Amino acid sequence: MLDATIGKRPGFVRRVFQSLRLPLNDPFAVFGLSIYGLFVLTAIFADQIAPYDPTEILYTPDYMLAADLRPGEDGHILGTTSLGRDIFSQIVHGSRSALLIGLTAAFMVALIGSIVGVVSGYFRGWIDIVLMRLADIAFGIPFLPFVIVLAAFLQPSIWNVVIAMALVLWRDTARVIRSQVLTLRSRGYVDAARVAGSSDMKIILRHIAPNILPMSFLYGSIAIGWAILTEASISFLGFGDPQSISWGYMLQDAFASQALAKQAYYWFVPPGVCIILVVSAGFFITRGYENILFPKLGR
Amino acid sequence: MTETLLSVRDLRVSYKVGASRIDAVDGASFDVPRGTIVGLVGESGCGKTTIAKALTRVIADNASITGGQMMFEGRDLVSLSERQMNALRWREIAFIPQSAMNSLDPVYTVESQLNEVLRRRGGLGRREARKRCEELFELVGIDKGRLSDYPHQFSGGMRQRVAIALALALNPKLVIADEPVTALDVIVQRQILDQLRELQAALGISVIIVTHDISVVAYICDRTVVMYAGKVAEAGSMQATLTEPSHPYTMGLRNAFPDLQGAASGTLTPIEGAPPNLAFPPPGCRFAPRCPFVLETCRQVNPPLETVGPNHVAACHRAGEAVELRTQAARVDTWSGKVLA
Amino acid sequence: MIDQFTPLIEINAAQLHYRVGGAMSALRGNPPVVKAVDGVSIVIRRGESVGLLGESGCGKTSMGRLLLKLEDVTGGDILFDGQSLSTLKGADLKRYRSRAQFIFQNPFDAVNPRFTIRQTLSEPLENAGIPPSQRQDKIIAALELVRLSEPLQYLDRYPHQLSGGQLQRVVMARALILQPEFVVADEPVSMLDVSVRAGVLNVFRDVRDRLGLTAIYISHDLALVRYVCERTIVMYLGKVMEDGPTEDIVHEPLHPYAKALVAAVPVPHPDQSHDPLPIGRGAPDPRNPPSGCVFRDRCPYAFDRCAVEIPQLQQAGTRKVACHLFDEAN
Numbered sequence: 001m002l003d004a005t006i007g008k009r010p011g012f013v014r015r016v017f018q019s020l021r022l023p024l025n026d027p028f029a030v031f032g033l034s035i036y037g038l039f040v041l042t043a044i045f046a047d048q049i050a051p052y053d054p055t056e057i058l059y060t061p062d063y064m065l066a067a068d069l070r071p072g073e074d075g076h077i078l079g080t081t082s083l084g085r086d087i088f089s090q091i092v093h094g095s096r097s098a099l100l101i102g103l104t105a106a107f108m109v110a111l112i113g114s115i116v117g118v119v120s121g122y123f124r125g126w127i128d129i130v131l132m133r134l135a136d137i138a139f140g141i142p143f144l145p146f147v148i149v150l151a152a153f154l155q156p157s158i159w160n161v162v163i164a165m166a167l168v169l170w171r172d173t174a175r176v177i178r179s180q181v182l183t184l185r186s187r188g189y190v191d192a193a194r195v196a197g198s199s200d201m202k203i204i205l206r207h208i209a210p211n212i213l214p215m216s217f218l219y220g221s222i223a224i225g226w227a228i229l230t231e232a233s234i235s236f237l238g239f240g241d242p243q244s245i246s247w248g249y250m251l252q253d254a255f256a257s258q259a260l261a262k263q264a265y266y267w268f269v270p271p272g273v274c275i276i277l278v279v280s281a282g283f284f285i286t287r288g289y290e291n292i293l294f295p296k297l298g299r
Numbered sequence: 300m301t302e303t304l305l306s307v308r309d310l311r312v313s314y315k316v317g318a319s320r321i322d323a324v325d326g327a328s329f330d331v332p333r334g335t336i337v338g339l340v341g342e343s344g345c346g347k348t349t350i351a352k353a354l355t356r357v358i359a360d361n362a363s364i365t366g367g368q369m370m371f372e373g374r375d376l377v378s379l380s381e382r383q384m385n386a387l388r389w390r391e392i393a394f395i396p397q398s399a400m401n402s403l404d405p406v407y408t409v410e411s412q413l414n415e416v417l418r419r420r421g422g423l424g425r426r427e428a429r430k431r432c433e434e435l436f437e438l439v440g441i442d443k444g445r446l447s448d449y450p451h452q453f454s455g456g457m458r459q460r461v462a463i464a465l466a467l468a469l470n471p472k473l474v475i476a477d478e479p480v481t482a483l484d485v486i487v488q489r490q491i492l493d494q495l496r497e498l499q500a501a502l503g504i505s506v507i508i509v510t511h512d513i514s515v516v517a518y519i520c521d522r523t524v525v526m527y528a529g530k531v532a533e534a535g536s537m538q539a540t541l542t543e544p545s546h547p548y549t550m551g552l553r554n555a556f557p558d559l560q561g562a563a564s565g566t567l568t569p570i571e572g573a574p575p576n577l578a579f580p581p582p583g584c585r586f587a588p589r590c591p592f593v594l595e596t597c598r599q600v601n602p603p604l605e606t607v608g609p610n611h612v613a614a615c616h617r618a619g620e621a622v623e624l625r626t627q628a629a630r631v632d633t634w635s636g637k638v639l640a
Numbered sequence: 641m642i643d644q645f646t647p648l649i650e651i652n653a654a655q656l657h658y659r660v661g662g663a664m665s666a667l668r669g670n671p672p673v674v675k676a677v678d679g680v681s682i683v684i685r686r687g688e689s690v691g692l693l694g695e696s697g698c699g700k701t702s703m704g705r706l707l708l709k710l711e712d713v714t715g716g717d718i719l720f721d722g723q724s725l726s727t728l729k730g731a732d733l734k735r736y737r738s739r740a741q742f743i744f745q746n747p748f749d750a751v752n753p754r755f756t757i758r759q760t761l762s763e764p765l766e767n768a769g770i771p772p773s774q775r776q777d778k779i780i781a782a783l784e785l786v787r788l789s790e791p792l793q794y795l796d797r798y799p800h801q802l803s804g805g806q807l808q809r810v811v812m813a814r815a816l817i818l819q820p821e822f823v824v825a826d827e828p829v830s831m832l833d834v835s836v837r838a839g840v841l842n843v844f845r846d847v848r849d850r851l852g853l854t855a856i857y858i859s860h861d862l863a864l865v866r867y868v869c870e871r872t873i874v875m876y877l878g879k880v881m882e883d884g885p886t887e888d889i890v891h892e893p894l895h896p897y898a899k900a901l902v903a904a905v906p907v908p909h910p911d912q913s914h915d916p917l918p919i920g921r922g923a924p925d926p927r928n929p930p931s932g933c934v935f936r937d938r939c940p941y942a943f944d945r946c947a948v949e950i951p952q953l954q955q956a957g958t959r960k961v962a963c964h965l966f967d968e969a970n
Contacts, residue, residue, distance in 0.1 A: 188749035193707055196814065197737035197767035207752055408645040440921070454923035455696075484695035484860050485904040489917055496914075514906030518914075538910045555838040556908045557863035559890060569839030573803050609705065634722055 029288025033280035039274075043095045050089035051075075054245045057084045058062065071266045079266045080165050082257040090245050091270050097246040098228045098278060101158055105227030108166035110220035113173020114212060121181030122204060131174070138171040147230060151239040161231045165223060173219040180212050218289040225282035232275050247271035304372065304505045305331040305354070305473060311366035312353050321577045323349045325529040326367070328604060330446070331473065336506045338501055338516035338537065340552075342527035344574055347509045348397070351475045352528075354487075354507070355394045357382050389420050393466035397477040397509075398460035403450040409461050410446040415475070416468045435464040438501075440494060456487035460494065467498065475507045480515060492519045513552055517541055525549050528574050528585035531604060533610030545621040547590045547611035550628035568634045584616070591633045592617055592624055648721060648822060648854050649684040649707070655715030656702050656878075660927065674926045676702040678878035679716065681953070686821075689848060689855045689888060691865030693901065694875035697926050703875070704824045708742050709733070720822070721872045739766050741815035743825040743844075746831075747807035751799045757810055758795040762926065764818050782813040785850075786843050805836030809843065816847060823848070826858045841867055862905045866890055874898045877924050877934040884959025894961045896939045933964070941965060 009083055024030060042049060052058060058066040060074055069080040078087035120131040147164040155165050184190060184207070193203045218244075228247075235248030236255070254268040310325040324346040327542040331337050339347045352358045354369060356376065356382065372391070386393075396402065404412060410432055417428040433443040439622035450458055459479065466474050479495065480488040496519050499506050508520060515539060516523050524539040525548065527534040533546040544550045554568040572589040575581055580590060587597040596616050604612045607621065618625060627633050648857040677699045684690055692700040705711045706718060711725075718725045720736065728736055744750035751760050761779045770778065783791030786809040791933050799807055808828060815823055825844065829837040845868055848855050857868050865872055865886065872889050874882040874897065882895040893899045900919035920938035930937045936946040945964050953962040 011865065016806045187751040188746060191705075191710055192742070192744060192750050192814070193752075193763060193812075194710060195740075195742045195762035198763060199735055199767075201765075210754060343833055360753040418739045456923060459934065484904070485862075486900055486917060486919060488906070488921070489904040490921065491727070491912075493916065498771060512906065513834075514908045517908050517910055518906055518912065541910050543907065552834060553908060555835050557841075557861075558907055559863045559902070559905045560907050560909060560912075567838035567841055569837070569842065571839070573805070573836070 001072045007098065026291055028284040029242045029291075032281035032284030033290070034087075035277055036285070039095045039278060042060055042092055043099045045128065046092050046096050047139050050086075050092040051077075052086040052089045054085060054090040054093040056086075058086060059084070067262065068262065069211060072080075079264070080272055081253060081267060082259075087250075087267055089203065090250055091274060093245045094247040094250060094271060094274065097244050098160055098231070098274070100222035101140050101161055101231050101246075102282075103160045103277070105165040106220040106223040108162060109173055109223040110216040112170040113219060114168060114177050114216040116170060116174040117177025118181050118204060118208060121178040122185060122200065122208065128178075132178070135171040135174050138168050141168050144166055144230065144233060146238055147234055148237070151234065156239060158231060158244055160239075161227055161234060162168035165227055165230070169226065173216065173223075176219065177212050180215055184208050184211055192253060214289060218286060221282050221285045221289070225279040228275060228278055239288055253265070301332045301334060303330045304333040304342075306335055306370040307331075307367070308370070309353075310350065310351050310353065310369060310377075311364070312358065312362055312573070314359065314363045315361045315363075316578070319578050322364070322365075322529055322580075323577060324353065325383075325577075327529070328367075329357060329524045329531055329534050331505050331507060333472075333505055334499075334503050335521040336496070336508060336519055337345050337522045337524060337595070338520035339507055339509045339524050339526060340511065340513055340516055342511060344528075344577070346476055346529040347526050351394065351477050351507065351509045352407050354387060354391055354475055355388055356381075357388075357394070357612055365557065389416065389466075389471065390469045391471055392473045392475065393469070393471040395462050395466045395474065395479060398482060399462035399465075399479075400455055400479075400482075403461060405450055408449055409453075413446075413465060413468060416465060421469045431468065435468060438467065438498060439464045443631070445579035454487075455483055456491060459483065461486075463495065463498070467502070470502075471504065473505045473507070475509070477480070477509045478511070479508060481512070483509070488515075489518075495519065497502075504510070511588040513541065513556060525552070528580065528587060529577055531612075532586065532615075533611075533613040535608065535613075539611045543611075543621070544578040544625065545607040545611070545618045546586075546615045547592050547617075547624060547628065548586050550625060551589075551634065554634070566631050568631050570634065584614070590621065592627070641766065646686055647683045648686040648688075648834065649682070650719040651680055651684075651707075651716070652719070653716035654703075654706060656699075656706055656711060657714045659728075671733045671796070673928050675878045675929070676926070677706060677713075677949050679682050681716075681881055682857070682873060682880065682883065684854060687852050688871060689857065689869040691862075691869035691872040692856060692858045693860065693862055693865050693872055695901075695924070696859055697924055698875040698878070700875050701826055701876040702878075703924075704742070704826050704856065704858050707822075707824055709736065709738055710742075713787055715718065734767070736766070738818040739820050740809055740822045741818070741820040741824070741860060743808075743812055743815050743828045745830060746828040747804060747811045750811050751807065751814075753799050756796050757802070760799075760810065761814055761817060764814060767817060768818055778817055778906065779813075782817040784812070785816055785847060786810075786812045787839075787916055788813070803836070804832045805840060808832060808840050812843065812847070814838075816851070819851065820853070822854045822856075824856045827860070828857075829864065830859075832916050838963050844868060861938040862890065862902060877926060877929050879934060880953055880960075880962060882959060883953065888958050889941055894959060894966060895935075896965070897935050933962075 042286065058080060060066045066074060066080050066084040067082050069076050071079045072075060073079065076086050076088065078091065080086055114129050120128045146168060147161060150164050151160045190203060190207055193207055231246060232248030232251065235246055236252045238252060240246065240249050251268055252269040254264065259267040306326045309326055310327045311322060314323055322421045339350060341347045346586045353364055353442045354376065364377055367377065375587060401629060405635050411566040412433045413435065414428050417423045418430050432446055436446060441457060441460055453461065480491050483491065492515065495506065499561045506516065510516060510617050523535060523537050524531055525540065525546065531542055532548045533544065540549060541553065543552060555570060557567060570589055575585055575588065583598045584602050587593045590597065594616060602614045604614045605618060606614045607618045654677055658672050658674045658676060660672050667829060680703065692703055702711065706713055709728060712726050719798060720740065724872040758779065760911045761782065762775055765775045765778060783794065788794060788809045794802065802810065808853050828844065829840050857865055859865050869886055872884065872886040873880055874895060876897050882889060882893065882898045889898055890902060893902045896918065900917050901919065903917050917939050922938060932948050933946040933951050951962045951964050953960045956966045
């Protein structure tokens with residue numbers, strides 16, 4: 001008899017992980033994934049990690065407003081803002097909104113883009129034409145102004161960014177997934193499944209989806225960076241949600257309070273570094289995926 | 300007998316795969332006489348393409364020539380420096396890779412691709428190169444007006460002609476063609492083979508055709524080298540190897556081919572099983588596990604290439620009984636009864 | 641009354657035209673059209689084995705795809721057992737899927753590389769509603785039918801762990817597992833090594849005889865077609881050129897194109913004709929076929945009439961031929 005291990009069906013969770021094909025061999029990608037991991041942990045345990053409520057106005061033991069404290073003063077690791085809020089706590093809580101926005105936007109972009117791409121590429125015909133013309137229109141929309149306009153119409157909220165991304169950025173994912181599906185569809189085993197009597201739905205789920213999942217994931221990870229960056233820009237421009245603390249909001253707050261003139265680097269450098277770290281982590285993971293998806297590119 | 304242009308002796312080419320070494324070519328010897336077409340026949344993985352590439356010393360990164368000689372006009376290609384070898388490539392030995400017709404660069408015209416070879420490698424001037432391009436197109440039977448066309452404007456057969464023109468650009472003495480007609484339809488196949496034959500005769504060059512198809516050999520080759528699992532099983536004139544094969548593998552190959560000239564009701568006989576894994580070759584004759592005439596010695600002692608006729612060698616312990624074996628090999632039941640691996 | 645002579649498949653002036661070029665050329669009003677299949681009429685009797693012979697681009701593969709409803713005709717009609725394929729839907733289509741099957745050219749492409757052999761062979765069984773408890777027996781039986789010895793050892797292997805010959809047998813097993821009546825094989829041995837080709841061809845012949853299959857064998861090699869089919873249909877640029885008993889076509893092809901095809905078939909003998917082929921150089925251009933007879937630009941016998949009038953398929957002795965040379969004979 002044959003070696004039993006070959007025949008063993010891996011469990012469901014393992015199979016999902018296998019189809020995601022996390023790029024664990026690429027040192028850059030592992031670095032990126034660890035940064036994500038770090039921020040995710042920070043976001044989950046923000047209440048435990050942050051010493052203060054990020055919006056709470058603090059006072060020194062002698063009942064003075066704890067404004068513009070330098071790092072280390074009075075136990076404030078990164079000092080305080082002009083309004084007397086703890087910067088370190090803001091950074092910690094900022095990771096929450098960053099990851100919330102990043103992950104939901106990524107999920108929306110990957111989900112909408114993949115569905116549109118699969119439907120378009122698999123069914124072809126008029127539905128393909130309609131969807132791809134819609135994608136062309138989406139390509140014509142300048143992204144940042146669109147978010148600002150959206151924010152003007154709706155309440156200022158961090159969800160504007162997510163909605164805008166879902167409305168606009170599915171286009172890239174959809175195009176790429178579509179072309180992927182077009183080549184998959186011409187594979188013999190897809191024809192074979194049709195001849196074997198499998199329904200379109202079954203063919204898509206069984207033979208097509210596992211092959212495009214890594215691609216959706218790649219575009220999702222690109223979208224995380226985009227979303228965080230966009231939220232930061234929007235907040236910095238003053239269209240953000242004043243109720244929620246985000247890194248972009250911190251930058252805007254620092255800028256408006258003339259932190260630069262006060263040489264309060266401890267105020268605006270940490271949020272900047274966090275944005276850079278998360279966005280570049282996304283980029284590193286993307287690189288790792290590219291190595292898996294397009295091994296011939298080399299570098 | 301005509302003079303020998305290329306003489307390969309005990310050639311050994313090994314691939315490093317992980318920690319193990321695989322001898323893709325394991326002591327191959329054969330000659331290519333001047334002005335002949337030699338067919339290198341065998342199944343995938345038998346080492347025929349590796350030999351073809353080793354002859355130009357353009358082999359995979361994980362492969363190396365680990366032994367033997369390749370005497371080409373008095374020089375041993377194995378021991379030449381990379382620079383000397385480079386000077387020889389294309390000018391004396393040209394290689395047409397498998398599916399060469401699909402490896403033309405789509406963004407350049409055919410002429411500029413020919414020019415590249417003629418001017419860079421051949422050192423020709425602009426005007427000479429232009430003249431040579433026209434000559435070459437005439438040679439392979441394409442209208443010279445099409446020199447400025449792009450590869451996609453040609454059909455598969457035409458692109459294969461362009462690939463041949465490219466190989467002939469610098470007047471080589473030896474052209475090695477890897478499966479030159481495999482992807483082509485029968486009519487185009489025939490036309491390309493006719494073209495190759497014509498060119499070979501007109502230019503007096505030698506050609507090595509690497510193929511899996513013995514009918515290509517039968518149509519165009521003067522000599523046959525049958526390879527099996529990295530070794531030469533049989534070599535000789537095309538007539539002798541096909542009409543009086545002395546190795547059971549050659550006999551089996553002949554049976555496995557449908558023959559339009561034969562009787563309609565004939566049954567094709569497969570050679571059951573598959574070639575051995577070269578990482579763990581069998582100790583004796585490599586064909587022994589599939590051979591219907593296997594003896595106990597075959598499983599232990601590797602048979603050397605021995606002369607079985609004028610200019611005809613075979614590596615089989617029972618080559619002396621070839622006449623009897625041929626009659627047996629013609630019967631279907633001889634080949635059945637082997638387990639299918 | 642169903643007997644050996646009732647037609648199983650009737651192809652009536654089937655057409656498969658593709659529009660090529662983008663939306664712009666369509667707007668200009670003259671979109672280029674490739675006629676992959678252009679007015680093909682064939683009647684295939686139950687139990688017959690028919691070879692579709694021709695070069696790449698002649699429409700033989702498109703014809704196969706039409707017959708399996710992987711494409712729909714853009715004109716004409718195909719009847720399977722009296723039912724039109726273009727209107728098949730739902731349960732009828734499902735039933736058709738178990739009656740008509742395909743054997744693919746490239747076994748490595750025809751099976752999903754992520755699936756084990758068991759998963760691959762289960763797919764049609766699942767779709768046909770065979771309960772899981774009966775599947776293994778059916779899979780084993782199908783693998784035994786294609787003479788894969790000790791089939792149990794293959795069930796949990798992945799395609800890359802099998803040789804080309806073994807995998808092609810798996811593809812055949814998948815086609816046969818629901819016991820179809822009709823099988824289309826598209827160059828099933830062209831990707832295989834020569835020494836195993838004969839084995840696969842023999843299995844094909846054997847199974848066809850044993851199950852009484854109606855079969856279509858698509859190839860460019862008459863020697864292979866002759867080995868498995870008693871009737872051959874020669875196609876060129878989407879049209880039927882000649883249709884008749886294989887032996888007659890092998891020994892005395894009538895259509896000039898069939899003559900060239902027969903002469904071009906390679907034979908494994910040292911003594912063979914090296915005469916130039918009776919056909920012009922060049923290749924068929926499906927986007928821009930000549931007027932009249934599509935073969936006339938390569939035909940050594942072409943005359944004035946060939947340029948103006950499309951020759952119709954007509955009876956000439958045991959066969960049908962579409963060539964003006966045979967008009968007088970009628």
